[in-house]
Amino acid sequence: MSLLILAAAMFAAAPIFIAYAPNEATMGLVYKIVYFHVPAWFMMFLSIFVCGIASGIYLFKERVSADRLAYSAAEVAVLFGAIGLTTGPLWARVSWGVWWPWDVRTTLALILEMTFVAYLLLRKYGGPGSEKLSAGLALFGMFNVPFVYVSVNVWRTLHPQTTVVPQLPSAMAGPFWWCVLAYLLLFVVMISGRRRLEEQRAIVERLRLVYDED
């Protein structure tokens, strides 16, 4: 089943990259990185939201399925964040001559990425009981987003090395939203695959408990 969805995702993703290629960008060829970069950021944001809400549900309603969803969402968030944080500097290097432009959104992305890498580290090395702890972290991370945005925003306007905030010309909107859709499909596939892994692991744990008692 998962292979089928994977093939569907590939099918959706591949043609768009071909479709927008003939669309000449006005700001230079490298501007086309925005098609990979911004949807990755959208998906990271979405994953963080899902993780935060699922963590809240797990903390207060104690639904284990919510915890599994949160773990999957955190991993996917780190992945999309990594995509964004690698494509971003590639774009920045060509457009503005610096690898790291210190603008609000990239810095916010970096801080959020670190928060959710911390989540994964906690899950992996925290020992028993780390599900609840990481749920708390995810909740705090989600609520932290506006504060980080405001503080980094005001901070960077004090420093003259700010960057051009990209505007999306309407001509490119079509391929852009297609990319977003492709990434969304990717996101859904990844989360459901990851959740399935967690569920299988939980089954194995339970069975092991039963059979190791004998």
Place this chain on the structure above:
Amino acid sequence: MSEFFRVAWLVMCKDIRVESRSREMLYTTTFFAASCVLVFSFAFVRSGRPVVGAEAGIIWVALAYAGQLALGRAFERELHQDALRGLLLAPVERAAIFVGKLLGIMLLMVVVEAVVVFFVSVLFSTGFFDYGLLFISLLVAGTIGFACVGALFAAMLARSQSRTVLLPVLLYPITVPVLIAGVNGTLALIQSEPNLDLARFWLALIAFFDVVFMTLALWTFEPLMTE
């Protein structure tokens, strides 16, 4: 309501009494903060003069490191002879226990801050107290924000493995707004043309952060400590 504050007060007094017997945390944390200041001074002083605005950064980074150390130590103490479980089993509101420990940690951090600020102002001849009230408010608000998030995470991690390294890993990304606001607010006060409005803006941001995260911490303490 008064029961809540009475329990918090009792927990804080217990911590102070334990600390006053050995004074271990006080001395070690203060000295650690002072050595941080020294190390950063070597990094940021060029030909006898500090890089512009380095003093603000040095204070807050030293506080962050020393605070994180103190937080870890404060909850590690509770592990001896299962004192933490005893605390949690007490028939009182758990949030009150959290507030009590938080007050104890904040008191320690305030003492450390006083020493660090004195040390930095002597080392770099900076006029921190030209706008004393604003500066002290920034420090106190920042301490509250850092300590409440830190106390929650330290309490969560007290009984888990790798807690010494996981605490800073979890704490620093969340307290980034406090650090940014603290450093920049202090900078606005000590720069050659002090910008009071900007300092007040940063103070307001930290205060807002404190309110939101204190509420969040009190709300989540109960479900997080039910292990």
Place this chain on the structure above:
Amino acid sequence: MTKTDEKLMRILCILNRVTNIPVATGNFILLLVTVIVLIASATVVAIQPPPVEEFVPIGELPEGDRLPAAPFLVSAYSLVWIFAFGYFWMLSRRLSVVERELNDLAKRAGLDSETESKD
């Protein structure tokens, strides 16, 4: 079931009848959050602030200062594929490990039940 749970079940059943999405709370939350975030992102993209011109735009740079864009674009593109498929490969590897363990346990269960029935 509480009142909110009943309402949620009713919405999920209607959704299930209309769109054939399985009735599971996880999916519903996922769907809801996705819709909200997509709408939010659409508005965010639509309300873009005017650009802050403190860097020289690429069109005005002299020819010699421009970096060739193609290698960066191609590497960005390939990075996305590498990350995405690297993740899927990792997932499938972990899934196969877990499924192997599951089969082992199932075999043990089968053997145990055989020995038990013989007793």
